[in-house]
Amino acid sequence: MARDVAVVAVSQTPSYRLFNDSEAKLIMRCVNDLLTSTGLERIDIEFTIAGSCDYLSGMPFAFVQNIDGVGAWPPVYESHLEMDAAWALSEAWLRLQLGDIDVALVIGSGKSSPGQPREVFPLQTDPYVMAPLGADPVSLAGIQAQALIDAGKATERDFAEVVARSRRDAMGNPNAQVAKDVKVDDLLQAPYFSTPLRKHDLCPISDGAAAIIVAAGDRARQLTDTPVWIRGIDHRIDSHHPGLRDLTDSPSTHIAADAVGLHDGPIDVAELMVSYSSEEIVLRNALGLDGGTRVNPSGGPLAGHPVMATGLVRVIEVAQRIKAGEASRGVAHASSGPLLQQNLLCVLEGGK
Amino acid sequence: MPGIQDVSMTLEFPYQRTTGPVIGPFLTGLRDGKILGSRCGDRVLCPPLEYDPDTSAPLDTDLVEVGPGGTVRSWTWVVEPTRKHPFDHPFAFAMILLDGADTPLLHAVDAGASDAVSTGMRVAAQFREERTGAITDVYFVPEGQAKAQDITPGEEPVTISEHLIGLHISEPLYPHRVRFAQGLLDGRILGQRSPASGKVYVPSNGYDNMERTEMTEADDVEVADRGAVSSFTIITPVQYYGQKETEPYIRASILLDGADQPIIGVDVRDIPVDEFRVGMRVQAVWKQPDDRDVAELGNRFGGAWEGVIDRWEPTGEPDMDPRPLQEFAF
């Protein structure tokens, strides 16, 4: 029987086009914010785990300096993943299951502004037959979007509707980077960037950080009146080779959805890591979401994409809606790799 | 005098990839004008794999030829190619099912214009004049535009594939680093005094990590350009890609008077190695103002002392007690 673990406090910086200072400072702001809001001291945090990416920073071992913001004096029990911080949350959840500690801090941070993401991310692809082609995630998303159209699963208008809704919803999100009321017909007039995708179908380049405190059982109830319980967290990966996949589906998302019991109850809100508007179609289908679920009310990553924190921000956005009483059950999704290769789901619920 | 500029660098390295028993022959094939796939049950996989994607069992390393014609299964028109793409003009990336293969290959189609590309269109391989045993040895064109090619096979099999990865990084110097840089150009060393602990950090990261406190311009303080050696090593340069050093040199940490943390990685070239010691008092001799250069100053790396300081000289003062300096080794 798994131990109950809840999100007790959340923090995120705005999504900046360029944050002209260190990633450590972004992290420091989130950590200090969490300690203030919970009344915890640094030493009360029993396990800390962060997700960040050296390659985005253009510097091997970049994550080491981030420790300055994480806080490590006196020394801390800490780990680091070269993955989106949503995966750090999954490890924190596992760690809390051991029962000897109750409080964990999860941090994600990334600055994409110093590099050229379309030149950096091809390094995620197969180093022999894809990376040397400069196989970038935008082009791959374009291929996926075309496959959706060819399969009759989406139209360019569907993509534009995702963008228009996301940007409009982002107007209510103070942390959003791209927020605007735009008409679908106007979007469809824009030139292509990577057919059938246009520039507005792509997430922005962002800098930012996010962090949360999770706690187990009664410790969670002690720390907040409105714990948001993690009812399931699971992640799965698909084949890396695009030629071996049906690009219009996401089998790993199906498996994760079953593993977290997604379909055991209604889903009021879903925050999906949609880096390209076409991905929302794939994910909605894989998750079986219908009109009863509000998708990306924050505007989602199309409104701000602090890479390596983006997945954790999805958890934060769902948790906040549940805390605010706007939803009682929701799902956060994070993804890693080209063509939605790896997917994580976290089902959250309110209640004491 | 060069001013303060953005940080701009290229993280570049020529990686040497071992190609192994399947990718090696595949790349050798490309160099020799052939596209090969691997047999997996009754399927042919192209690009080939070393193992069965379903069972993980090793696959036959005896490859079979596929193509050179194929069909586009999905595609995108790349309007603004990056520096890493196979073409510097707009082109299509496509999933191409080569004749004789059962899985499509991701590759580039040079088709002139987006309206020349469609799902289901026929394409054919063209090999580049210069081939190195890499996936980029080949590209695709609309089938009707394919030209006959006379390709002379190479001699040795491809076992290593070189892959130059160069990433351009550019960002503004952070505000506290700009003030530090301006100080160096003016012949002053600026640190910051933590409002929380009173400790002086130099060069400052703009925060006090011990107290998790951000610092602002109001916390800037000047420290002395003299201090005591807190630790050092003598480095015999290891030769690596981009390394320019050839002779042994001293790399020292120096606790400047007024600072609570040493400056690190300071090059010392003019004090004889056998006289250098922990506790020794040293002083910066600055370059002439017109010769000072902070171009090497990044947001992460030390103080770029070599750009502004000509050399460090012994002051002749009595040594500091080396024991307490052990806490300032880094």
Added chain:
Amino acid sequence: MARPSAVVGIGQTDYRKRLDVTLDGLVRMAAIEALDDAGMTFADIDAIVIGKAPDALEGVMMPELSLADALGAVGKPIHRVHTAGSVGASTAITGATMVESGRYDRVLVVCYEKQSEGNATWALSGGRSGGQGAGGTFAPWIRSYIQRSGAPDHIGWQVAVKDRQNAMKNPHAHLHIENIDIDTVKNSPMLWDPLHFLESCPSSDGAAAVVIGSEDVARNGPNRPAWIIAHAKRTEFSSFPGRDTVKPQAGVDCAEALYKKAGITDPLHQIDCAELYVPFSWYEPMWLEGHLITPETEGWKLTDSGATALDGSFPVNPSGGVLSSNPIGASGLIRCLEAANQVRGTAGDYQVDNARVALGHAYGGAAQYFAMWIVASELSPQFN
């Protein structure tokens, strides 16, 4: 509540330059050997965790993505750890945690580095000229240790010889240096004063893997398990006023937490042998002291006495250690799995007699990341 976990399978490649295999091929060699040892195939595995040092060492970003198929991970969870040089041990600990959580019964842990594809000193220098390399960072602290402890010069040379002699018994070791002795070491070129060339670790290729199983899996496996009776991690800043770089507080705290969890009160006598992360010779005595195995200034005396040799009372790095093989991202896991080899009795020619309890250790960054585990031949070993 936490349930027991154990190492039930071990796999290692040879650690010489591997110009015969791809990255996929390299990790598969270690993974398949570990699975065979555990009596399993990829299909039996519930989750995979991989660890390695910076992606820039091979120029492959987030390599769990492109390695997923080769590791049989499709449709499964795969997780990637990166904690600098300590990453191999951190990854092992994550694997143990995954089983102890009750969520997974069989976890495959794989770590690797293929240094021959890139260049570590280049990467450690952030791609810039004038990098001081790891040795340049650690040499001043080693000098401080020597000054503080009064250790004679030959201690470093002695460790360098001892670990290389042990490596002669380990077929996986990268370096097999015939007839190495104190003179060979001290006459090798000085790289980072006081460190000579032969007091430094090599640049190696290689992959290592373990299968970690639940108690049920361990009791029903074909081979003896190594029970993971405790693990601990601690991190501190790389730089701050008053930092003790010779004996970092995080290393002390990590050891204290580890021994407490294991029920160990006298590590020198209750632990039978240790695989310590010693990339530069002097770190043997420094970690003996820094991890409270001996009091301060006594570590070098233990080394000097011969006690840390393979036939001594507290053998350190019977496998030859990092000084003989350093596929960076895997090196910490190798320490952990060699500790497991000792308590399983599968260490071959470098087996320590009657090893029941063994320590695996790694550190990283500016001696600021620590990860350690203790494995034992029994689930609940009794300590006197």
